[in-house]
Amino acid sequence: xxxxxxxxxxxxFFRDAGHGYDEFGFHPKTARxxxxxxxxxxxSYFRVKSHDADRIPKEGPAVLAANHAGMIPVDAIMLSLDxxxxxxxxxxxxxSMDHFVxxxxxxxxxxxxCGAVAGSRGNFGRLLDAGELxxxxxxxxxxxxxxxxxxxxxxxxxxxxxxLAIRHSAPVxxxxxxxxxxxxxxxxxxxxxxxxxxxxxxxxxxPFPLPVRIHIYYGEPIPLHEDYAPEQSDDPAVLAAxxxxxxxxxxxxxxxxxxxxxxxxx
Amino acid sequence: xxxxxxxxxxxxxxxxxxxxLVDDPEIQQVVGVGIEPEPPTELESNAFVYECxxxxxxxxxxxxxxxxxxxxxxxxxxxxxxxRSPRARGGRIHxxxxxxxxxxLRFCERHPTIRRFVFRSDVEVYRHDHLHPTLLREDxxxxxxxxxxxxxxxxxxADLTICTHMGMSSLSICVLRLxxxxxxxxxxxxxxxxxxxxxxxxxxxNPMVNLLSIDDAVAALIAGVKGEAQxxxxxxxxxxxxxxxxxxxxxxxPVALPGPMLSPLYRWRERVRRTEFTYEMNDxxxxxxxxxxxxxxxxxxxYEPQHGINFSAVKQQRRLTAFRRL
Numbered sequence: 001x002x003x004x005x006x007x008x009x010x011x012x013f014f015r016d017a018g019h020g021y022d023e024f025g026f027h028p029k030t031a032r033x034x035x036x037x038x039x040x041x042x043x044s045y046f047r048v049k050s051h052d053a054d055r056i057p058k059e060g061p062a063v064l065a066a067n068h069a070g071m072i073p074v075d076a077i078m079l080s081l082d083x084x085x086x087x088x089x090x091x092x093x094x095x096s097m098d099h100f101v102x103x104x105x106x107x108x109x110x111x112x113x114c115g116a117v118a119g120s121r122g123n124f125g126r127l128l129d130a131g132e133l134x135x136x137x138x139x140x141x142x143x144x145x146x147x148x149x150x151x152x153x154x155x156x157x158x159x160x161x162x163x164l165a166i167r168h169s170a171p172v173x174x175x176x177x178x179x180x181x182x183x184x185x186x187x188x189x190x191x192x193x194x195x196x197x198x199x200x201x202x203x204x205x206x207p208f209p210l211p212v213r214i215h216i217y218y219g220e221p222i223p224l225h226e227d228y229a230p231e232q233s234d235d236p237a238v239l240a241a242x243x244x245x246x247x248x249x250x251x252x253x254x255x256x257x258x259x260x261x262x263x264x265x266x
Numbered sequence: 267x268x269x270x271x272x273x274x275x276x277x278x279x280x281x282x283x284x285x286x287l288v289d290d291p292e293i294q295q296v297v298g299v300g301i302e303p304e305p306p307t308e309l310e311s312n313a314f315v316y317e318c319x320x321x322x323x324x325x326x327x328x329x330x331x332x333x334x335x336x337x338x339x340x341x342x343x344x345x346x347x348x349x350r351s352p353r354a355r356g357g358r359i360h361x362x363x364x365x366x367x368x369x370x371l372r373f374c375e376r377h378p379t380i381r382r383f384v385f386r387s388d389v390e391v392y393r394h395d396h397l398h399p400t401l402l403r404e405d406x407x408x409x410x411x412x413x414x415x416x417x418x419x420x421x422x423x424a425d426l427t428i429c430t431h432m433g434m435s436s437l438s439i440c441v442l443r444l445x446x447x448x449x450x451x452x453x454x455x456x457x458x459x460x461x462x463x464x465x466x467x468x469x470x471x472n473p474m475v476n477l478l479s480i481d482d483a484v485a486a487l488i489a490g491v492k493g494e495a496q497x498x499x500x501x502x503x504x505x506x507x508x509x510x511x512x513x514x515x516x517x518x519x520p521v522a523l524p525g526p527m528l529s530p531l532y533r534w535r536e537r538v539r540r541t542e543f544t545y546e547m548n549d550x551x552x553x554x555x556x557x558x559x560x561x562x563x564x565x566x567x568x569y570e571p572q573h574g575i576n577f578s579a580v581k582q583q584r585r586l587t588a589f590r591r592l
Contacts, residue, residue, distance in 0.1 A: 017506040018574065023557055024400055025474045025508065102396050102554060105470020112474075112555070122399025126559070 002043055002085040004036045011089035015130060024123065025112035031092065034114045035084065042081045046179070046214040053086035055173060055218040061128040062221065063165045064093060064135040065246050066175035067154060067254060068143030071202045074209060075180035079135060082216050093133040096124065098141055100199060121164060128168035136161035138243065141199055148185035152254050154247060162242035165224045166233040172246050174219035176253025178261055184209040212264055217253040222246060269295050270491060271340045273321060274347035276300035278449050279483055281309060283344065286484045288313045292492065297340060299330065321347055322361040324369045331373045339379045342491050345370055346386035348421070350453030352544045355416040363420035368427050375435050384490040387425040387443040389558060390418050394550025401559035404498045415547055432496060440490045445503040445558050448477040448575050450583050458543040460516040460580050461587050467552055468525040472510045474555035478503030481573035486563065495566035500558040504571035509552065516580040
């Protein structure tokens with residue numbers, strides 16, 4: 001269960017840049033309101049169940065790499081809430097936003113206040129150097145574009161998260177999210193309509209997300225930084241091998257999760 | 267023995283820097299240069315000499331450097347003279363902003379006593395782009411679009427002119443790209459934005475901005491003078507906050523309107539009220555957060571921002587401006 005006790009928020013790691021915001025615009029008070037507002041979704045609607053959450057590093061930098069799907073980033077939100085609920089003192093992972101998100105009015109600002117950052121190497125490097133936990137969805141936009149019949153089939157797996165993990169000496173924690181790929185199925189998309197900077201207009205089957213139960217599986221942290229030297233982070237072969245390792249780990253967690261799942265809503 | 271030549275001494279930053287240099291026991295003498303006939307009244311000291319020169323003329327620079335500066339044995343030059351109005355344009359402005367920089371550097375390289383050249387550049391040289399990291403490093407793309415105002419283009423040209431000499435010059439060269447110095451009469455667009463009772467910003471956007479106080483700007487320039495490090499350094503300020511919060515702290519009512527309305531509104535306001543705030547120059551940063559990454563300056567120059575902005579001073583300045591308009 002996600003606790004919204006004020007003491008949990010008080011212990012949360014935060015680097016104040018002077019006015020109650022960090023340099024990326026993260027505002028814990030807004031995040032707290034957001035967490036409180038979303039707690040019913042986590043606890044009651046999606047009934048998120050966490051598996052092996054003790055594998056999330058208690059401190060220091062780490063990259064959470066997960067599968068990605070859905071019209072709106074429900075998986076990213078539930079993953080952040082799950083990490084927050086299962087770490088003591090609470091850790092609030094910094095999610096990556098695709099480049100078009102910060103340009104969306106209201107949405108970009110709200111996500112920034114809740115700790116999300118535009119997904120560039122510079123931003124993530126800075127966060128990892130500061131010892132933060134960051135989430136990455138290496139499938140990117142092709143992940144959220146997936147139609148329902150391609151659910152849990154990992155799309156092209158980008159290598160940026162491995163590059164950052166090696167360069168900034170952070171382990172990668174593979175994460176398999178089960179349920180998110182069915183929560184708001186799409187039947188198609190209109191590429192010519194780019195509303196508010198979004199890359200396309202999705203056509204969903206249902207008018208709102210389905211109350212599918214979400215299971216989040218955490219894998220053993222992969223210490224890429226112990227296997228490779230920071231200067232190897234520029235080597236395409238090293239990055240491809242490292243990314244394949246993370247992808248395989250995520251795929252294994254997905255397979256395990258699908259096997260253990262008793263039903264879409266259970 | 268350090269003797270400093272400081273251009274742009276009659277600006278608020280120039281005056282504050284001159285005062286700090288004069289008070290520094292390691293600095294023997296400060297030669298302040300301005301175009302005004304009289305020096306700022308607060309700079310009365312035996313260690314300070316004021317000289318009036320129009321730097322847009324090449325011969326003046328030559329006479330200054332190889333005349334009085336050679337006699338005094340000037341060792342360091344801090345070049346911060348720059349036209350600050352975004353409305354200013356034309357050949358004369360370009361000569362002051364760019365040609366003076368080029369000539370100053372050229373003559374300094376031939377000078378027998380000058381060893382170090384510190385150039386005050388500005389955050390305005392960077393391009394605002396949501397594809398870049400929020401924290402801008404020194405190698406971020408520059409604002410080279412044809413739509414850029416002359417003030418921005420001139421700053422970039424002057425900055426790049428200095429950069430082309432790095433590593434090939436007899437001088438030790440240091441370029442400091444300062445975050446926006448938030449003070450009156452300093453060319454601060456955000457300060458001018460807050461001189462009205464209502465500050466209009468784009469609806470749905472509230473990006474982070476970083477502001478530099480005069481005290482921190484002075485500390486950075488002194489670190490540049492005293493340091494040995496060469497290269498380009500970003501100088502961030504102490505205050506990083508959202509645009510809306512900035513307006514609130516300055517006692518201004520922030521009003522959000524749809525983005526497309528802002529440009530004509532501010533253009534009208536600029537014409538009618540003769541304000542210095544130009545929306546075209548700020549459109550990018552009113553939508554995306556761009557802050558300076560000061561890691562390099564901290565490592566190489568030992569600079570770290572420590573002084574916050576006194577936002578209540580903006581309220582007094584606003585009253586003063588309103589009174590002047592009356």
